[in-house]
Amino acid sequence: MGEYIRGMVVKLHVTPEQEVLFKKNYGCTRKTYNELLNKYKAKYGDVSNKIPTKNELNQLLNESKKELPYLEETESTSLQQARDDLHKAFKNSFKSKRHNFPKFHSKKKTRPSFRQTIRKDKRPVENNTLTLR
Secondary structure, three states, rough: OOOOOOOOOOOOOOOOHHHHHHHHHHHHHHHHHHHHHHHHHHHHHHOOOOOOHHHHHHHHHHHHHHHHHHHHHHOHHHHHHHEEEEEHHHHHHHHHHOOOOOOOOOOOOOOOOOOOOOOOOOOOOOOOOOOOO
């Protein structure tokens, strides 16, 4: 059986250029989530009983990329993760009464974060160096 890394916690020492790229990814991920939720609400209303499919959310994401060209400057997998997070929030809200309908993310109350997927053939950490897409 192979060795798997489920997750890791690292401390990054970034250059000022890298810090700008991180902040762009934070902002664009939040904007993507909010934009997709806004488009869904405009299409179906606030009290819809329909869970959007990943395909529908993907179409909304492609429309958003055309309307907001700065989304193209960031890593696409982090935007796809935001789309998947919204899909999961919809599924949870309809599956359980414990979860509320998805809300917009605010700049002040959300912790700046984003996720990227890593291909199976790539090792993200080698020789104490973290390689991101």
